Amino acid sequence: MTTALPRKGKRAAVPSGRTLISPSQLRTGGGKTVYVIVFVCTFVLFTLAFLFPLYWAVTGAMKSPAELAATPATIVPREWHPESFTEAWDQMDLGKYFLNTVVVAGGAWLVQLAVDVPAAFALSKLRPKFGNVVLGLMLVTLMLPAAALLVPTYVTVTDLPLLHLNLINSPAAIWLPAAANAFNIYLLKRFFDQIPDELVEAARLDGAGPVRTLWKVILPISRPILAVVSILTIVAAWKDFIWPLLVFPDTGKQTLSVMLQRVAIDMPLNLLVAGMVLASVPMIVLFLVFQRQILAGLTAGSIKG
């Protein structure tokens, strides 16, 4: 059983770039005018819809509480208070919550790679007996709405079967369930499948064992897919809310999202908005740096439960 969105060709099949509107139409005087008008409208609309709210949040954080409460709102702050950010940092103890979130997201990323990469390699290149059954059982979990598993998974982490450990308030409560990620295994396996078996065979004749082959031969040429999977897992862990909300009842252990939601009611608005801006900065930076990988991961098939 496989689940895949239609595979895109390596390159868009439109080298000519010909789309709905014909180039000849665009070249006419009228066509050009319409194009410019539509372009400017789209540009303004996109900027207003997607960037202006972010501007509003950043400047809002720097307004005085009095100005924030005044009607009508001001587009440019009358007085600038950049110290809101340092104040928010101290008031909310943001350093601690950043660290918590980094531990949760970083650990989730490491555990997922450590668990899912060897598994995908084994399924793709070693092809054990019942490998297809195992893969099928893993992919079936993609069909389940994540929410339907919330309660039983919560019950499971409070008392692990056989081990009788309680993972509540421990980052492992995030890391371990995150590693049971069929989508990662599916993406990795699909990539490994395209690596010619001859390479594995050659490594084997050179006397490298499977683990060394994975480490020295497969992983170096799998950098693109490892980057995609890494980015996807880190972003997902950073954005997650409902699961960390459940497994971190201890306020000192919570992630940024859970903490922000908890203090939202009593925090002065300018500080709350400053905290929200700070909590989003790492994701925005990540996006600007790894845009290519993020968009590749998106079109590789966005199976989200």
Next chain:
Amino acid sequence: MSSPRSGNVLDWPAVTPRASRPPASAAERRRARLKRRLRENLTAYTLLCAALVVFAMFSWYPIVRGVLLSFQQVDFVNPPTWVGFDNFVRLFADPLFGVAWRNTLLFTGFALVFGFLVPFLAAVLLNELHHARAYFRLAVYLPVMLPPVVTALMWKWFYDPGPGLFNSALNSVGLPGLQWLDSSTTAMLSLVFVSTWANMGSTTLIYLAALQTIPGELYEAAELDGAGMWRRLRHVTFPQTRFVLLVLLLLQIVATMQVFTEPYVMTGGGPDDSTVTVLLLLYRYAFVYNDFGSASAMSLLLFVALGVFSAMYVRLTRRADD
């Protein structure tokens, strides 16, 4: 087995070159082959074992556990007792149960109207614009990168009827402000706007990628046949992207039926229970009333409701793979 490193499970199965092998009896050959296969499988399963453990513990076992819990009463003090369909009966007796399903279907319906059409039109538009492409892609996807809690809290502040961004903007052009989250008629729709804004980036870019794979010749041929722009859109663009549209439609139905963060953070289910969703009620049953049995029964119902769409999705994508 004459490999010097044959003691380690993580080794390749030893292969002795055919020429040096003494002619062996059929039985011996079979045994050797069996041994080799066994070792190969051992190696593979050693690499697989961590994945098998986490899947068993956090995916497969909870699936079974969830079904069992639906028919049990658990309080974490006494051992669970079997209660048959009592949990389901309790759910159906709760007046909020019907309200939650109705609200969720309403949310999904609205979210599809906006979240399905707007991204498609945006993608068609962006595909025609040959300038500032990178900027448009960046802009539309930025909201996707924000943590959902930040988005929800931010929009809650925008919706503030007094100094909030939206009413300030409406008032500045002479329009009266709206109640947004404070009125049971507009609260759910307000949540749909947030969710659409936050998620349309992914959908738009997936459609855009699909549009870019349509061969230009198709448009040229349609044009030669005298098809105008709208007919080209209807008879070329739409059929060519039908598959992606359908797949994302199914994914969006499944995702929007599980809406939780927006109502939890922005309205807490109010005003007048107008934004209580299935997942919010499920959360209350489990973590407010500590009634894990009823919460599991609700999960099971949610799974049954969404199973149809998931199954369709899997069938579709499977066909595409073959």
